[in-house]
Every structure is written in C-alpha cells, then in structure tokens.
Amino acid sequence: MAGAKGTQRMSAEDRLEQILDVAVRLIGEKGYNGFSLQDVASEIGVSQTAVIHRILNKQNLLMLVLQRYYDHTGAANQYLAQFKPGGPREGDRPRIPEMMRVTVEQNSKQPELVRLFEMLNTESMYPGHPAHDYFVHRTQDISDGYYSTDWLVPDGVDGHLVYMLAYAAMYGLEGRWLANPEIDYPAEWQRYADYLFPSPVWDGYR
Template identity: 60%
Template sequence: MSAQDRLNQIVEVAVRLIHLKGYHGMSLRDIAEEIGISQTAVIHRVGSKRGLLVEVIKRYYDATDASRVYLSQFEPGGDLEGGQPRIPAMLRAIVMQNVQQPEMVRLFEVLNTEAMSPEHPAHEYFTERPTRIREEYRRYNWKVPSGVDGEFVYMMTMAAMYGLEGRWLGDPAKVDFVGEWEEYEEYLFPSPLWDGYR
C-alpha cells in the first residue's frame, strides 16, 4: 500500500471511530488494531493524535461539506447549472448536515480554538479559512436582493451560524439547533426584502 493510500485508510478508520466513540474516546491504538498495523506506523503517517484530527478535518469535514455539495449543483454538469445559488438555502443545508454529525462539528470547533496558537499544526488552515469562504462566495453568481451586499451577508451569517453551533454543542439537550436557526433566518433574511431569495 502506498503512503498516500495508507494515510487515506487511517483517516477513514478515524472518521468511523469518531462517530462511534467521539474524538476523546478514539485512540491511535484503536486505529492501528483495526487496520492491522503497529501504533508506531500510524504515528509515522500522522505524527500524533492531534495531527490525525487535523487530517480528518481537511480530508473529511471539508470534503463532505454541505456548502460544496449545494454549490456543485450550479456548476457545469450540475442539476441547476447556470442557476443562482441562494444564501439561506445553502445555510439550511449546512445546518441539516451538522445536526447529523455533532462529533465532527465538535472536533472542528475544538481544533479551531486550539489552532489560535501559531504553533498548532492547523493554525494556517484555520486562519486562512475565512479567506477560502470569501473566495467561495465570489466564484458564484448569487441570487440576492437588489442593493444588498451579498458577500457581507454571507460572511455575517456564517459567523452567526458558528455562534449558534457553539451554544448547541455546549448544551445540545437545551438548544434546538434546527429550530433556532429557523428563528435566526427570520431576522437575518427578513421579509419582504428576502422574499423570493431564500
């Protein structure tokens, strides 16, 4: 097996174990045993558990990101090729995806916080993420009301979602992520301005 294929295998097993045990419950030894290699071989590929979690975010979380799936419909060959994506619709897709994978969202939030330190292996990845999100917006012809700065709304509503995610992860029994986001939408995309643009 090539080094790249082995790394992909390690990440795939890690993703499955995170879903089963949570990221605190998953260990490098668990991964090694499942694959049938030594823990040293796993460390050789990812460096540490923290390094593995960064690889999971880069290779899995972003690769399956609901915004990418939603926007792919408007690209050449997509079901809605030539159409205009809508900010509220894309954000709803992200909410619905994240409510199904709380451990992945929790992992993302923890790494995002840890990565504030310049020494963290994911520091550059997270500090550049807002730039990537902004560039994502600029690649498409969004359907927004006349006179509205769509890019500003896009970045602002992403920030609002991150805030709600934090509250939800902190107390999922009391915070209805989907229901509260529906309430957020009423304020972020008010009627009548956003009628026909949701």
C-alpha cells in the first residue's frame, strides 16, 4: 500500500486512491479504533481538512475501503473472473465449494479487513446507520450472484440454498475466528464444508 508523504498536486481520483491505500494499511496495523483521520492526513502530508474534503468522515472512509478493496478485489470476484471469456478456465464452470475455499483462504490473511466488515455489518442493523443500505443490498447481491453464474452443481441439489447457507456459515465462522484467533480458520472451514458439500453427492463438483 502506498504511504509516501507528499503534497504534490493530484487529481481528485488519485488523491482519493492515496487516502484509501493509506487507510487500509493503518487499519491493518492499528485496527478501527486505533487510527484517526489525522493519522491518514499525516501519512500523506496533507491537512485533516483535505482528507475530510475527500471522504467526509471516518465512517464513510470505512465504507469506501470496503467497497474498493473488499468487494471489487475480493477472492470471489477473482475466482469467477477465471471462467470469463479469455480467462484461464474459460469453458469450465465454477464450483461453489472451490469459490468458498479460496474466499476463506484470502480472508484468513486479512483479519483487519474482515474485522471491519463484521463490525460494520453488526452496527448497520440499525436503519439509521450509514452502512445500513449497503449491507441490505449486499445480501441481495450475494443471492443475485448465484443466478448470474452458471455453477456446476450436482443434480437434485438446491444450489441456491446451499450457496446462501455456505455464506452464512462462513460469516458465522469469521465471527468465531475474530473472537478467538487461535482457531485455524481454513481448517475449521473445511469441517464445515464437509457437511455442506458431502460425499458422494458433491464428488466431482468441488
């Protein structure tokens, strides 16, 4: 992540990108409660007012971080991109167990971003929370994501139901893991996956 200080003139988009890069690094080092907008400003060599001008407030900065780095560069998107025209697995069909596994592997390496996601997800249960609509829509987006993809699913299996159960199980396990980092998140997920995608039904579909 970029952290170089400098007051050189930047476009609005470049400055926002710089702020988000620094914010991701600071959040990873200090956690949500440990960093401030002044920390971000000091890292890039501008005033706190200049940072606020771009991102409005700390809560909005967290939302921007999630949208930019969690949603659009997530493991699920990267996995599915392999099956698109020109991708290395073009002509093959994506598998739900495989996508969940690579998502868990990536999330296990970025606990601070997962912690931010879980925190905002919990806080946003209140309709007045600025992230409320985001998380309401995210649930629908996950559901829609099943129908917009040609998954390889065993005959007779309700793929959409299993897909949604897998996401619910993953989010629940993430909460356990964040509360107790001694849990081996990927290994524990594999235990979940054995129940969600049992043999012999899912053999050849993982």
